[in-house]
Amino acid sequence: MKKFVKKISLFLLIFSINSLINLSSANQRIVIAGGSLTEIVFALGAGDEVVGVDKTSSYPEKVKQLPQIGYWKLLNIEGVLSLKPTLFITLNDVEPDNVIEKVSESKVDVLALQRVPGTIELLYENIGKIASKLNKQKEGELLINRIKTNLADIQTKIATHPQKTKVLSLMSMSGTNSVAGKNTTIDALIAIAGGENLAKHNSFKSYTAESIIAINPEVIILNKYSIDQLGGLDKIATIPGITETAAFKNNRITIIDDSYLFGIGPRVDEAAKLLFQSFYPE
Template sequence: MKKKFMGKLVLFLLIFSINSFINVCSASQRIVIAGGALTEIVFALGAGDQVVGVDKTSSFPEKVKQLPQIGYWKLLNIEGILSLKPSLFITLNDVEPENIIDQVNQSKVDVLALKRVPGTIELLYENINKIAVKLDKQKEGQVLINQIRTNLADLETKITTHPQKTKVLALMSMGGTNSVAGKNTTIDALITIAGGENLANHNSFKSYTAESLITLNPEVIILNKHSIDQLGGLDKVNTIPGIIETAAFKNNRITIIDDSYLFGIGPRVDEAAKILFQSFYPQ
């Protein structure tokens, strides 16, 4: 009987030790992230204290701004990443240069590469699940998904009361030029989730003439804060060629959205969609 008890005790202690080791390893990760939405997921899961570096698109929560940066996600270099001595690199799978993920892998750093497009809620849930598993935060991941799902379900109910979709255009400052956001952009996905209709059917970003803007005549125009800064302030919106002839400008329906919502569909998607919905369908 005593031997049997001792055998069970040894087995219990062995299992406990293994679990403790796994937990300690997970808790002691040094995480570097390329992708603002991915950074938000890690922090939302409660693992922000393990993050030691981020890319330039990572700006939320506020404490992220105090972390070392590895550059822009489209222009990374292996030295900047490895200088932070990461044990895990969480990244978008289309970061550049194209060989950067292979370089990090070859440096014996664990890599979790996740899809950026299509910008859908389903992909967001998939990415949350994958990060949660990697960080041993499955419970927190499910709680986060359920919270987002509940909030979006409430929003979808409200959207159904507006069968006529609001016509929208999103103008973003790209290298000093105001370009219109089309398909395969985060803002296009957010417009759809919020119950609006993006009038731009082209892919990515494209410059529009004043005539094109007037012809489309959006009911709502979205600008990000960076674009407003580039213009020199909100009172300079009227300097965008053609904008003063649109219904959006005439009816004072210019919506400003924070840039931090626009670096991929992240865990605050319900918050961003609510802001846009309220601008599309004001009470």
């Protein structure tokens, strides 16, 4: 009888501890700096616990109605703390440099995650860490498996196209053509989707009309913000040099949503599928 009582007592103790852990997790007030991290939290089913985000967080739609804490490279520390977070999920290279330290000193739990390199492996790692912190391990595994399955399907299709499509990604701002090179999210997405980024420089660089004509991409990627800056789709031809490219002449201009470009996130398979279809149309 005593053994039975001990077993029951142990069971109730474990049950109580688990209940407290789950209750603690369910009552989180999460503030996030990093659009891809915000998407992960929502994809794990913890979106209702998010009380503030940075300006790069624009997906899902309901995120746009949350209080903002500034751009991830210029965060408002007071803005973060004013939201009374219990958990601050952030990229580890946010600025100003003392943000993470100051938030931690205010007795807020901080989960700082790597932003680079922008790889699928890092995405899986970050999903795992966030899922563990939020007690959403099962959801994390399901999310990772979904992405892996969808990307494997795309890789199988890429294998049937040994000749890679030549791609250039432009961001048009105030009349300047900024081209995305290595160590950018769109460069990683181009590679995942089976294309070849013709820009070999690091980060972003302005190209002249002559440079765009000389490089002559088969596909040009523009983001929606650039289209807005130009004044609409019908203004694409005003980008200096673009009308002389094979991409323009063959009507192979791909428009990608800006929310895909703030880091490799849980919709990477969706973005890769969109790009693959534009690189290798049936």
